[in-house]
Amino acid sequence: MSAEKPDAASLEASMKRLETIVTELEAGDQPLEAALERFEEGLDIGKRCREILDRAEERVRRLVDVADDGSIRSEDLEGE
Amino acid sequence: MQSADETVYTVGELNTEVRGLLESEYPRVAVVGEVSNCRKYSSGHIYFTLKDEEAQLASVCWRSTASRLRVVLADGMRVIVSGRLTVYEARGQYQMVVDSVREAGRGDLQLAFERLKEKLEAEGLFDPARKQPLPRFPLTIAVITSPTGAAVRDVVSTLERRWPCARVLLLPVHVQGEMASGEIAAALELAGRARDLDVVIVGRGGGSLEDLWAFNEERTARAIAACPVPVVSAVGHETDFTIADFVADVRAATPTAAAEIVAPILDDVMGALDLSLERMARGVSTRVRLMQSRLSELVRSYALGRIRSRIEQALQSVDYHTERLQRGTASALEARRTGLNALSTRLGDLDPRAVLARGYAICDEPTSGRLVSTARDAALAGAMRVRFSDGNVMTEVKGETE
Numbered sequence: 001m002s003a004e005k006p007d008a009a010s011l012e013a014s015m016k017r018l019e020t021i022v023t024e025l026e027a028g029d030q031p032l033e034a035a036l037e038r039f040e041e042g043l044d045i046g047k048r049c050r051e052i053l054d055r056a057e058e059r060v061r062r063l064v065d066v067a068d069d070g071s072i073r074s075e076d077l078e079g080e
Numbered sequence: 081m082q083s084a085d086e087t088v089y090t091v092g093e094l095n096t097e098v099r100g101l102l103e104s105e106y107p108r109v110a111v112v113g114e115v116s117n118c119r120k121y122s123s124g125h126i127y128f129t130l131k132d133e134e135a136q137l138a139s140v141c142w143r144s145t146a147s148r149l150r151v152v153l154a155d156g157m158r159v160i161v162s163g164r165l166t167v168y169e170a171r172g173q174y175q176m177v178v179d180s181v182r183e184a185g186r187g188d189l190q191l192a193f194e195r196l197k198e199k200l201e202a203e204g205l206f207d208p209a210r211k212q213p214l215p216r217f218p219l220t221i222a223v224i225t226s227p228t229g230a231a232v233r234d235v236v237s238t239l240e241r242r243w244p245c246a247r248v249l250l251l252p253v254h255v256q257g258e259m260a261s262g263e264i265a266a267a268l269e270l271a272g273r274a275r276d277l278d279v280v281i282v283g284r285g286g287g288s289l290e291d292l293w294a295f296n297e298e299r300t301a302r303a304i305a306a307c308p309v310p311v312v313s314a315v316g317h318e319t320d321f322t323i324a325d326f327v328a329d330v331r332a333a334t335p336t337a338a339a340e341i342v343a344p345i346l347d348d349v350m351g352a353l354d355l356s357l358e359r360m361a362r363g364v365s366t367r368v369r370l371m372q373s374r375l376s377e378l379v380r381s382y383a384l385g386r387i388r389s390r391i392e393q394a395l396q397s398v399d400y401h402t403e404r405l406q407r408g409t410a411s412a413l414e415a416r417r418t419g420l421n422a423l424s425t426r427l428g429d430l431d432p433r434a435v436l437a438r439g440y441a442i443c444d445e446p447t448s449g450r451l452v453s454t455a456r457d458a459a460l461a462g463a464m465r466v467r468f469s470d471g472n473v474m475t476e477v478k479g480e481t482e
Contacts, residue, residue, distance in 0.1 A: 008215040008278040015217070015353070022356045025363030028370065035367050042360045049353055052219070053346060055245045060236045063222060063249040063271070070275025072220075074249055077227070 011052055018045045092169065099167035102174060106165040111137060111176065112184050115157045117288040120146075126153055130161060130176070138175040139163075145179050155289035156190035159183055189289050193296050196323055200298075205305050206326045212310040214330060217349070218278035218342060220247045222309075224267045227252035231285040231314070231335040238339035243346055249277075255284035260294035265303035272307040280307060281338045282324065283314030295322035304328055314338035436469035443467075446474065455480050 021042040025035060061074040089097070113130035120126050124143030129136050139161060141149065151159070163178040200206065221239060225231050227250060239248050251271060253263035264282065271280050282304065284292070294300055295315045304311050304327045313328035314335040325331040332338035436442070443452040446465045452458050464475050 007276060008217050008219045011217045011219065012215060015349075018353070018356050018360075022359045022363065025360050025367070028363060028367050032367055035364060039360060039364045042357065046353060046357045050350075053245050053350055053353070057245060057247045059240075060223075060248040060250055063251050063274075066270055066273045070273060072249065072274050072276065077250065 011049060014045045014049055018042055018049070021045075091172070095167055095169040095172050098174075099169060102165045102167055108162065108164060109176075110160055110162045112158070112160045113137065114188065115153050115159055116155050116290060118153050118155050128153060130159075138168075138173055139178050140175055141178040141181070149181050151181050151183050153181065156193070157183065158185045158190075189293065189296075193289075193323065196296065196298055196301070197326065200301055200323065200327065205301065210305070211329045214310050214312070214342065215278045217344060218243075218246055220249065220274075220276050220278050221342060222249045222251060222271045222274070222277055222280045224251045224253055224264060224271065224280060224282040225284055225335070226255045229255065229285050231255075231283060234285075234334070234336040235281055235283075235314070235339045238336050239343050242340070243343035245346060246343065254294075256287065256291050256294055261297040261299045264294060265299045268303040268307045268311070272309055274309070277309050279342050280309050280311045281314055281332075281335070281342060282311060282328070283332070283335050283338060284316070285335065286316040286320060292316055292320060292322055295324040297323075300324055301327045312338045312342055436467065441466050441468050 021038045024030060025038055025042070028035070030038070060077060062077050063072060063074050065073045067073065111130060113132050116129045116131050116136075118126065118128040124146055126141040126146045128139050128141075130139050131137070141153070151157070153159070159181050160183075161176065161178045162180045163176050165174060166177055167174045204210065223232065223235050225235070232250065236248060236250075239246060251267040253267050254260045255264070268280065268282065271277055284295070286292075292315055295313070301323045304313070304324055310329045312330045312332055313322070313324045314332040314337065315322045315324055316334075318333040321331075330341060332341050443458065443464045443466050444450060445452055445457075445461045446463060452461055452464050458464060458477050459480050462477055464477060466473050466475055
């Protein structure tokens, strides 16, 4: 059921990259064209991060098993 | 059938009589044993069980005595208590009313705890260098605990409230009793094999030293140490320390605290993201304004003036997008993106340095700074400043040619 799962490491890396871009743009010492490229990249990162953060995950599930390839099988918690 | 001389008591009468017997027979007695299930009530009274391998004795220490005790009673402590025996009639339970306590060496559990702690410490299992950092933004979180206790509710509700974008997976286990450490170790091993798992919380609510024992067992400790995913331990209350806490990558004081350590607050992260985008937009518009002032230095003629009005439009567009960014609506993101995309292309076309770099030059009259755009003007001027992409030169006009 977990079709595509963004991973925590890439989210963290994206947020870090965004911080770097902000610092660079505020310093304002690259050529304009490069600055605009950074800006573009920053907007893309912002959009992707927001998509991840906007997800509302389903309620807690029970981890049933982990396959050989490391994929997780989970099920609804019975009752509650 | 009841014989004539048999006395029939009420329960209350019997308990009162037994109490009288006990109190007169044991007005003062000393007992050695291990403290367990020690509870301090807000009233100031302390209730605990004194026990050894074979038996248990309910004990109570009233507030007036408790405040005078020279030792702080704690589970696992081996003590000699003195006091009197009595019966708590309402429950028909006999108990010891303690009036003094002294230490009698450490209890068996306490000794086992310390031996294991020393052994694992010597192996380097508590080494700070072994500790894995927790991810800042965990998206899949495993919780290993009892599915019925307060701990699981505390952890899950805290995670859902702070960080609803994460997937939370429960691995239900017994957290006390014979099977507990085996189940906890197996759950850790299973979680450790999952590909997309970011962090594991393992723990339970408070209890006596016996209740927490599964978290003091070697099997649990080694499974935590071996887990490739960062592990946060959350066993009992603030004051309970277990071997699991020493081995875990991070020790949380309570299950709720573990969830708070693991999960950031979504609104904070969103806010930081918005702020970054806003600062970025402001940075770019400052850049474009700088560009404008450089351009206005160069651009004086009518022909270039037309470009200037386009630049001003571009600047306005940046202002517009900056403002929208500051309003911070998610839906504006795509609009900004395309708007700035177009702007980027346009500004690239306009950059006068790009024009100069292609081999063109700008001539002006050095004293007035007026642009020289015809051969006739040049002949009249006599001398000109010529601007290239990398600097200026002064020239003298020798005359017109064909």
